[in-house]
Amino acid sequence: MKEKIEILLSKNKLFLGIGGSILFVILGIWLFLSADSFQQHSFRLLRNPMVIKGIGVLGILFFGATGIFGFKKLFDKKVGLIIDSSGITDNSNASSVGLIEWKDITDIETKQFMSTKFLLINVSNPEKYIGKAKSGMKAKLMRSNMKIYGTPLSITSNTLKYDFGKLEQLIHTEFEQNKNVG
Incomplete structure (x- = not known):
């Protein structure tokens, strides 16, 4: 190879990822707070408030982490x-x-x-x-x-x-x- 190839991070893709992460964190919070309202759900597993709260917490943790990663990358000066x-x-x-x-x-x-x-x-x-x-x-x-x-x-x-x-x-x-x- 004769030269170095540098591929930059995409700020647009990072903004979209951060936006998606924020939406899923909000969804996770909603699931956690409204877990008791799923009592009449036709799918039996989703009638259990602990399952719904668990899904909400996992969503908050996972998408919170991806959002934080995206936010950090947004200000990262390193080449991708x-x-x-x-x-x-x-x-x-x-x-x-x-x-x-x-x-x-x-x-x-x-x-x-x-x-x-x-x-x-x-x-x-x-x-x-x-x-x-x-x-x-x-x-x-x-x-x-x-x-x-x-x-x-x-x-x-x-x-x-x-x-x-x-x-x-x-x-x-x-x-x-x-x-x-x-």
Whole structure:
């Protein structure tokens, strides 16, 4: 590779994500506060106020965390993704750990969960990257990815100013050119 490719974070996508998170936190609060009003629901499980309150609390926690992450990213001056001769420097999502070296990457796969496509970056030593996590929560998130997908590392274009199809093609091309270097 001759030059460094920098892909910026998308402020528009971050605003949309924050807005969605706020709406789901409000929904979670509503569920928690109105759990007793579901007594007549036709689905038996939803008649239990503790289940409704639990769903509300989980919604508040999960979407509150994604909203906080999006808000922090909104003011982040770092580039979302850098691709150069060293590897891929990821700063695009909650489980990003910085530089993923080409020499460590064994394979790159595309997966889809619901409507979100993402790249799984398989590495020879996953523990090296889990060890780079700056917080216990990030390490737990990475271990969860490891259990589900077999790798702690994933990249999506959800917060990037870049189309996923183009990102997928770019990373595959650069991987092929750099996998035997270094």
